[in-house]
Each structure stands twice: as C-alpha cells, then as structure tokens.
Amino acid sequence: xxxxxxxxxxxxxxxxxxxxxxxxxxxxxxxxxxxxxxxxxxxxxxxxxxxxxxxxxxxxxxxxxxxxxxxxxxxxxxxxxxxxxxxxxxxxxxxxxxxxxxxxxxx
Numbered sequence: 001x002x003x004x005x006x007x008x009x010x011x012x013x014x015x016x017x018x019x020x021x022x023x024x025x026x027x028x029x030x031x032x033x034x035x036x037x038x039x040x041x042x043x044x045x046x047x048x049x050x051x052x053x054x055x056x057x058x059x060x061x062x063x064x065x066x067x068x069x070x071x072x073x074x075x076x077x078x079x080x081x082x083x084x085x086x087x088x089x090x091x092x093x094x095x096x097x098x099x100x101x102x103x104x105x106x107x
Contacts, residue, residue: 003032003084008092013078015098018070021049025061025080033057035083040065043074071098 010026023038033055040049049065076098081091 001028001030003030003034004087004089006030006034006082006084007090008080008082011078011080011092011094013094013096015071015076015096016064018098019067021065021067021078021096023061023063023065023078023080027059027061027082029059032084034089036061037079037081037083038063038065039079040067041077041079043072043076048076073098 005028007028008025009028010024012022012024014022016022021040025036025038027034027036036053036056038051039047042048048067048069048071051063051065053061074097075095078094078096079091080093082089
C-alpha cells in the first residue's frame with residue numbers, strides 16, 4: 001500500500017522501571033519508507049522522552065525509550081505519529097502508569 005495510507009495497527013507500552021519504557025508499534029506494510037515519531041509526556045504535560053525513526057522500512061517496531069528523569073506518579077501518555085513527505089499520515093495515543101517503586105510500597 002502507498003505510504004500515504006499507512007496506519008498504526010497496534011500500539012503497546014510497558015514501563016520497565018522508573019526510567020525505561022518498552023514501546024511496540026505495528027504499522028501497515030507500505031511500499032515506501034515512513035518517519036515515525038514517539039513522544040512520552042508526563043502527568044504535568046512535560047515531555048520526558050522522544051524518538052524519531054527516519055525513513056523506516058520496518059513495520060514492526062520495538063524500542064526502549066529512556067526518560068530524562070525518574071517517572072513521577074500519575075498517568076503518562078505515549079504519542080506516536082507516522083509521517084510521509086512532511087505530512088502526518090496517522091497517529092495514536094496510549095495512556096499508562098508506572099508501577100510503584102519499592103520506596104512507595106508500604107511495609
């Protein structure tokens with residue numbers, strides 16, 4: 001299918017620890033490469049991590065994103081966008097939370 005019709009078919013997110021997030025994205029296979037942007041935003045709308053894949057030909061992406069600082073409690077948001085020739089083709093959003101750290105767990 002043409003890159004201009006690419007879609008995000010699946011999106012998974014798993015917080016590994018307070019600084020790392022495993023992100024899995026399944027895209028529609030296309031004839032041409034696309035750019036893929038991934039951004040993690042914290043509970044106060046601050047950008048904690050971003051990643052750009054330029055001219056990706058992979059349709060199954062599995063990346064570990066590293067946060068700039070330890071994640072705070074609250075809901076975080078992963079934004080994923082597919083771009084072709086500078087235009088947004090498709091986007092998806094997934095909300096997630098981090099597991100409690102050992103220091104946050106009551107004895």
